[in-house]
Amino acid sequence: MSAFLRSRLLWPVVILIGLVALNVAFTDHFLRIQVKDGHLYGSLIDILRFGTPLILVSLGMTLVIATKGIDLSVGSIVAIAGALACVQISDLDDQNSVSGVLIAVGITLVLSLALGAWNGFLVAGVGIQPIIATLILMVSGRGLAQLIADGQIITINSSPYKLIGGGYWLTLPFSIFIVVALVALTAFLTRRLALGMFIEAVGGNAEASRLSGIRSRGVLIVVYTFCALCAGIAGLMISSNVSSADSNYAGLWIELDAILAVVIGGTSLAGGRFSISGTILGALIIQTLTTTIYSIGVPPETTLLFKALVVTIVCLLQSPAFRKRVARKRPRPPVTQTPVPVSDREPVTNR
Known part of the structure; x- marks a missing residue:
């Protein structure tokens, strides 16, 4: 308990509880969770459901920031992923074809990985500052999404695709299971294997980590690729939930919310140590x-x-x-000593 009180997770937990309490005060039955048509419904379920894309983007952003980098292109990758998947599904003769939807999802994720690898190449290979390297894709990526969708809002009607972001499984939104699986995989790779230590070493001092034998360029490429993958899955969730792709507004400014979630979760923008659980709390906040x-x-x-x-x-x-600074105590006034009367002083003896 004392360790938690000294942890960086204390204040995010307090703020999250405070926000929930504020909603309880202003919204009737905010904490009520009920079953309708075999699915769980309620405000808390909605927060988890609509927060899953942000959690995924923030998860990838956490590892990027841990390397002392930043990725401003995740919003554009969200738009590209949604547009590409919806365009491919709309061209299917049978939009409810599971195999056709899986192929569309697979191609979208491969493109997301390629875009992430491109960001990593610009940062690690060419040596461009991360904020500039990802700003290039941030600007051009949304234009690419509009080209893919031909400047239109693509609307589809596919039950298998709807499952990704708007479907339910075992009474819970299916997107929650995707997030849980990806978070568990990330935690395993970064906390049970050496990858997490490599990421923190590169973020702490890239040159020192390179001299110690760590392939910092490879680590950076992996991190940016993973971040783009998370953004691509988030794009699938967002477009799936509304059964359409809007290249202009899909994922707009989600990169800023992701950065805020990471910082609120206790990960420093200066790189080094990171907190996956803190990021999840920040995204939920x-x-x-x-x-x-x-x-x-x-x-x-x-x-x-x-x-x-x-x-x-x-x-x-x-x-x-x-x-x-807030808790600093005021300086105490100096203690004045009362003079001792001459009669009470000890006699001075000559030795």
């Missing part, structure tokens, strides 16, 4: 905050300001320097 904004009736024109205010408070509460 962002999604719960979005739900809170709608439930308490915040005016739409002030939504972003309210969101920025809450995120700022969370980051300040997490800052050790800020907490020390």
Whole structure:
């Protein structure tokens, strides 16, 4: 218990509980979970369901930031993945064909991996700063998504594809199982194998890690490729949930929410150590905050300001320097000594 109180996860947990309590106060039956048509429904289930794409993008962003990098292209990759999958499915004679949907999903994920490898090549191979290298794909990628969709909103009607982001399995949204599987795989690769240590070493000091025998370029390429894969799966979830692909707005600004989730979770932008559990908490805070904004009736024109205010408070509460400054005790007044009367002083003897 004492270890948790000193952990960086303390304040994210406190903030998440506070947001849930605020929703309980303003929304009737917020905590109620009921079964309809064999599926679980409720506000908490909706937060998990709509938060799964952000959790995935934040998961990939965590490893990138741990290497002292950044990936601004994840929003564009989300749009590309959704557009490519929906275009391929719309061209099928039978949109409910499982094999056709699997082929479309497979091609989309392969393209996502290629885009991530391209980012990694620019960063590790060419030596371009991560923010510039990924900004290139951020700008051009959304244009590529519009080219794939021919500037149209692609609408499909495919039950197998709908399962990815809008379907249910064992009474729970199927997207939750995808996230759990990917988080478990990531935790295994980074905490049970040496990959996590390599990532932290590259983020702490890339040159020193290279001199110690770690192939830092390979680690960077793997990390950016994995981040793009997570964004591609998130794009499939988003387009699947609404059975359409909008290249202009799909994944718009999700990269900023992902960076906020990672920082709220306790991972430093300076690289080095990272926290997967903290990132999940941060993503849930962002999604719960979005739900809170709608439930308490915040005016739409002030939504972003309210969101920025809450995120700022969370980051300040997490800052050790800020907490020390607030909790710093006032200096005590100097203690004045009362002079001892001459009669009470001990006689001075000459030796």
